[in-house]
Amino acid sequence: MWLSLRGDNGALEAGAFLERGARGVTSAANVHSGDWDAVARDDNARTELWEALGELDENCIRLLGIPEQGGAADAAEAALQKAGYRIVRENRPPSPSLQLPATWEGLIHTVSRNLRSNWGRRQRGLERAGTVAFRTVTRPGEMAVALDAFLELEASGWKGKAGTAILSDLRTQRLYRDFAQVAAARGWLRLHLLELDGQLIAGDYAVSFEGTEFLLKTAFSEPHEQLSPGLVLRGRVLQAAIKEGLDYYDFLGGPERYKLSWASQLRPRVRISAYRGAALPRYAYRSRLHPVLRSSIGPIARLARDRVRRLRAGSRR
Template sequence: MIGTAPATAPAAGAALYATELLRGRAAFDALAPEWNALLARGPCDLPFARHEWLSAWLDAFAPEAQPLVVTARDAAGRLAGAAPFLRERRLGVRRLVAPANDHSCRFEWALGPDAVGAAAALWAHLRDRVGWDLLLLRDLPRDGPTGTLVPALAAADGHLTGRWESMRSPWIALGGAAVEERLSAKFRANLRRRLKKLSELGAVSVRRAGAGEEARVMLGEFLALEAAGWKGERGTAIARDPRTRRFYERLAEVAAARGWLALRALDLDGRPVAMHFGLVYGGAYYLPKPTYDEGLGPCSPGQLLFREVVAECAARGLAALDFLGPDMPWKRDWEPAHRPHDWVYVYRPGLAGRTIYTMKHCVKPLAKEVLRWWR
């Protein structure tokens, strides 16, 4: 956990925009066309920041919530920035939190070409015209506009800020030398041996679907395969939680309609033994959820499917393959780069904010360090 004391940073651009606080689901839904058009012009055109993604999340995980959205518009009335929140109160603390959880992958405000000016305007409205004690944004890419600008703007205005690294998400740059040529000879040899071992059990093939009845069937197969493993036993599989299932089914529906959905399967004698719930968006392949048949672990069907997907992405001319989620040993086999993500906390100046900041970012980390030393 990293705590940051007040600093100075420019907040230029706030005066260029008119801001407004919108309340309720109907107001949020009405922004959809403008929201997505804004993202397409800005620095963070990601599927996770799109209106459809947030709408699916609200439908699944917060159907009764009344979201708040701070908007910034230019002199012509065009949307220049939008920051969505949910309002919470815990132990008397008024919290504004990002509408996100572990299934959100990453989070960004909707910002256009003038990300600096729009973020400054959104922050100024939050600072001066909205009541809160703690602002919490989770899983922000550290080098993204929201994760870069918001803490600096808040600190410049005397607000205490904290930053906690949530994950280092792996990704692979495509283009140039083939990905496999960059990997260790040992790992390449392992892939060949595992494919040979799997092929001895039956016919190995790859299926792909992105829309229509085939995609619907493959989504059902994906949910069943994921639930058949340890996630199903622990009750954390998508199919075991109606809210989570609703979220992924809605995402699949939206992504299929817009041409982003990339369901992939490695089959053994016609049955899936590894699958991807993937997305192709903006020249990149994103992998929100993979799964595989754990009974075939020695054959590494998940890695064999990933090998096929890497080759497909390169052949299609995609620029990157993003694993999403935290770093894991199986991902490291592909020698990826890593993108740090943070939870960012902003506290109102005053006794309450300083007390919460001190407990979370000073006392708690110190207590953990003392406990580690004592052990």
Template sequence: MLANSAGVSGLEVCVFDPLQDDLPLEAWQDLSDVAVDPNPFFGPVYLRAYLRHMGPGNVKLLAVRDSLTGRWLMSAPIRIRPAGVLVPVPTLFTTEYGPVGTPLLHPDAGTSHARRFFETAAGKAGILALPHLPLASGAARMLMGLDGADVRVAESHHRACHDGGPDGQAQFDEAFKGKRRKEMKRLLRRLEDEGPVTLETIGEKALPSRFEQFLELEASGWKGRENTALASQSQTAAFARETVTGAARAGRVRIDELRVGETLIASLVLLVDGGHVFAWKIAFDEAFSRFSPGAQLVLHTFQENLAMPEFTLADSLAIPGHSMIEPLWRGRLEIGTLLLAAGPMAAFKTRLCATDLALEQSLRRLARDVRRKVRS
């Protein structure tokens, strides 16, 4: 651990190895529990499981804490990597399995804590990249408001979500009406011809065995054929099992299921954190695709979310334009890559990194187009 206590009185910034044995896990978890913007992917259960099984080895955990009480006030994992293709830059560590880049921010944290976080994370490079960042989050607003920093949103998009309370109910009513409501009910009646239909949420005791069934279902479909299912690789399976087991111990995961008789035909694994629900992984039996099992389950999940005490937001974690979930979850989260720089040539640094990110996006689009042509 490296500690830097200069600056604000009673404040220190620590840089940890997230897997070290003497890490103050309780303080880290306490911050995750009360964070202004819930983010299970920056908490100890998910992050340590991922790094233990998936790597990489150059991730550091930055924590701004009270030097007298040890209370953590702001934290996020960081590594140095190319912003896009060519330009290395300190970057908050996100992955395809956890595409939420919101730093954990304590409700008592203020601008001084955000500044120390930024200055330490940016280091000598004088720039910090925050990918997969919900731009309306409290942490994003605080960082974008830092005096003297050059702020640039390099790329942004919207992904499906839904709200809680009356707004969420209105979104559900809008999504589940008219022709769609008729069609979904008709398909459900047809599905009942195959056997008794059950839509349910799985409790904590049954979670380990039901997650194994999820892994089998996911591997039986197109993800299994493309070798991208969680069970396709031993390390992803181990990481996923450890994540779900740890989250289940704390009551922070649930599995929603659709069954016909004893046959599981759709399963959705959700991480639950601070009134937020994250739709982590979904799978369905392709033999039943004519009944829209994924959509049936997502609508059930919507209703289950609305019934949760203190529920405020569900994040689909889905790619923009997702054909199944976007018509059903009508809210939208703006997600972007935030670039912050300070000091000499700050504006040049953010422009350079933004250009590098744009180049990466262009190359990704080109690769997708090539794959589509090869498949066709």
């Protein structure tokens, strides 16, 4: 579902992709797209689009992963409240990013002393283990073989065992393969590959667009975990981004530890759920009962997550 706003001359002023289902309208976002927002010519056009959304004949509207900065979330909430909706606004995990300096030295000397020392030590250790090669695939003609190698690497570890690797689902595989073709054709694709003695041991599936590199997927060889190939790769990738002249590096996703060690800022995100009419009982649950249940079950859930992490860590050794 495409909601659009056009000016008197027919030009597009604002638009948003949404999904309409039996339980209402939801932003077209899922686990593969942590951020979601409308596109708009300016703030006034964006506000008009949110007002148009509120005029739809829907009892429930859910907007997932809206960046809190810039006023988009506030404008959406205000427009939906004006349309008679009851609002539940929830914080979502923030997304890390990094403003890139002009030189690698300018970056490596701003991170923690521990990270700086660790990266240098792991880089030297990898070079002692064999012949190290780092390359970035961007062209359509080179993409297919490199992408196959990356996807096989990702599926070789715990993601493959858990069924969450890209190759574990045909629809997910088609999504990432098709997007890679489009991105390569438009000059956006960045497949970063780190090899040891000709074997792929770490890789990134990323895109570069409008001065920012976006990390979509990353993987490393678990049998080589003692060499920290993921850490070495991250430094090499950031070096390449700086050399390319990019301004930002966006890790996307949530605030995982390996991202936070490099990131210079966090992008807050929120989920806005709007209810009216027949959906008001769901509002009562989300605004009153759900927070109570979450605070009660939270400690149990954390114990379960810790248990899963320990099992995963054990499988990587």
